[in-house]
Amino acid sequence: MRARKIIHLVKLYQIKAHLLCIFGRRNNIFLFRTTLTTIKDIAKKANVSTGTVDRVIHNRPGVSEKTKILVKKILEEHNFQINTIASTLALNKSYKIAALIPEASAKNEFWSEPKKGIEKATEEIKNFRVSTTFFLFNQFDNKSYLTAFKNLIKDEFDAVLVAPVFHKETIKLVEYLDKKNTPYIFINIEEKGLNALSFIGQDSFKSGYLAAKLMSVMIPDSSNIMIPVFRLNTGNYLSITERISGFKSFFNDKKSDLEIKDLVIPDLENTDGITKVLDEQFRDHIFGGIFVPSSNAYLISKYLEASKRNNIRLIGYDTNQENINGLKNDTIDFLICQNPYMQGFKGIKLLSDYLVMNKVPETSYHSPMTIVTKENIDSI
Amino acid sequence: MRARKIIHLVKLYQIKAHLLCIFGRRNNIFLFRTTLTTIKDIAKKANVSTGTVDRVIHNRPGVSEKTKILVKKILEEHNFQINTIASTLALNKSYKIAALIPEASAKNEFWSEPKKGIEKATEEIKNFRVSTTFFLFNQFDNKSYLTAFKNLIKDEFDAVLVAPVFHKETIKLVEYLDKKNTPYIFINIEEKGLNALSFIGQDSFKSGYLAAKLMSVMIPDSSNIMIPVFRLNTGNYLSITERISGFKSFFNDKKSDLEIKDLVIPDLENTDGITKVLDEQFRDHIFGGIFVPSSNAYLISKYLEASKRNNIRLIGYDTNQENINGLKNDTIDFLICQNPYMQGFKGIKLLSDYLVMNKVPETSYHSPMTIVTKENIDSI
DNA sequence: TAATTTTACGTGCACGCACACAAAACTAAA
């Protein structure tokens, strides 16, 4: 018994000695370390019990104004921050996060990446008793989005990660969450003006601007550019609009007199239809480049290949398999990629940090715009 | 007393109920959750005490073969993973990481970013009792690197994060660390063939390849390209070589017959000297583009401006202030940026994970090659 | 002034794990 105490004393001594921080500089050696002050230490300094310190920290009632002020002062003096890992252990509380994202399909595997990121993050935070439940929907079917939402509200969740693919339906969802005071983060698609805790995704406008830059160095100043928009891209409609306006604003800023032709393509399932519409355009114009503001660049790529139109520069979004094929056979020049894995990962991490340690995230995290070419595709 | 027990039982029940996982699919709802099995649970199943389970988990002696096998079986059946946060709390052990990186100067603020990343990571892991000590050196002075190293070995560290700026000196450092069995990770500069736990930085070869791609779309096929190398870039010499060979290999692969002129510039402090060397080159050749494989693109940029040579495409590395100026006044077209903040952050995180939870990192993490232009510089 | 309520603070257990130590279960020699 005695011996054990001594051993613990020695341990304690080692730690305390170890924690003797030398802040400041000496021989270019910096110690960067935040002292581990415990509520016990604080309690001793304030001549109160740990219970009182705890009450002060959590603003629980039952502390006289006098001691409250004293303890608060000492807490601040020591820059005390609660030890989250001990706290979670003691709290023994579990959190449930819902992830409302599109399901990946063979045709469109984009959303498998955020899902993987979410799963990885969930794995990392499981010891904090945070779990994730997926509610998947068809990104082309707003009904399925509503169904997923209805399934979601059957249970209680502490936070929600949403890919707000459908605007109107998202308003309803948000209304519900706001009423319930449930925090939520948007990923991939930005919805401004709502009470989201944060947004994680690309700055669509700037990505369009960058695409324009790339286009401008590839084509002569006098060229025309086509921007085809596919009807069925119901989802990230706003992103697409933003990308386009970013793209155009580059040439505006440059005071370039090159012409940009918007083109709506009604049905992305119908190859013949696409061909017809594009043939028409090419009859009337000479295009130097095509900017596809969605992930469907491969459709244009296939058309260009089939109709043997060479020397037309093509820039698109996202590294889905068909786009990658386009890159590899030299019909697509650049793809702008938005790190979808990271979006899912970060989304869950931020929500977990918010729930577990009350860490309020930034209002937005813009994922880096990785530029993918035939040459670097394998290293992305 | 009785009441308290009951409350705890209720708590326990809630958690267990909560953990009743429904794996698999139902209405597109997935529960992604790894069950929280404790050593207590395992002990009960195996009809042994938690002490025995603990001994088995950590391969400690004193367990009969029979029970060891039994416990191991049950551990595997439940896919048991120790709860790191409870473990660190119980271990009450502290780890010290040394960070051996160049110091940022007014002239070269690049290394302030990894430092910030390291500080941020340290802050995040402080509750795991991991601390970081900086040993800074002058990136142009190998003596200072050795001094920093000597300061480092005065103390004992559990892991080291190194920017191996000087090759020969790094060999010595590594020899020492290997003997001491201290794990180390390289950031920013790759040193192959050593026992580093991991490398975090750019794939220099691929970045050169990408630069070549960008260059190739900007200049006519018949142009000449200049690659100036500055003598004083002692540090990342290998990276620079790799970048150059990546760059050249792009045009090799393309079977392009354009000419690439290597140029060694002796003294980067002497503007007149630079001007003289470059003037000479421009007298003899017509260059369509210049690829600066170091962070000194701004020197070329200044020359081009001063000598009023327009329409020469310029690609460089790193977003230091002078390079940014070059971007903004349109003399530099592209900068390839290597996310230095992330390198520091990730380096510390990986070492901490390795120390605290024995998580072995990948052998290399290549940071995304962000392409910076005048147009997106403000959003990076 | 006593009885009662309210306020203010201390105490002890639990979270999941690690580890020192106690205890029990064998083993083998006397």
Next chain:
DNA sequence: TTTAGTTTTGTGTGCGTGCACGTAAAATTA
């Protein structure tokens, strides 16, 4: 069979925090 030694297993304490509960002292009421 007893005893000492060895191996195996069980127990208890602490890590830092949260919280239910206990309890003096102070404030209020009768």
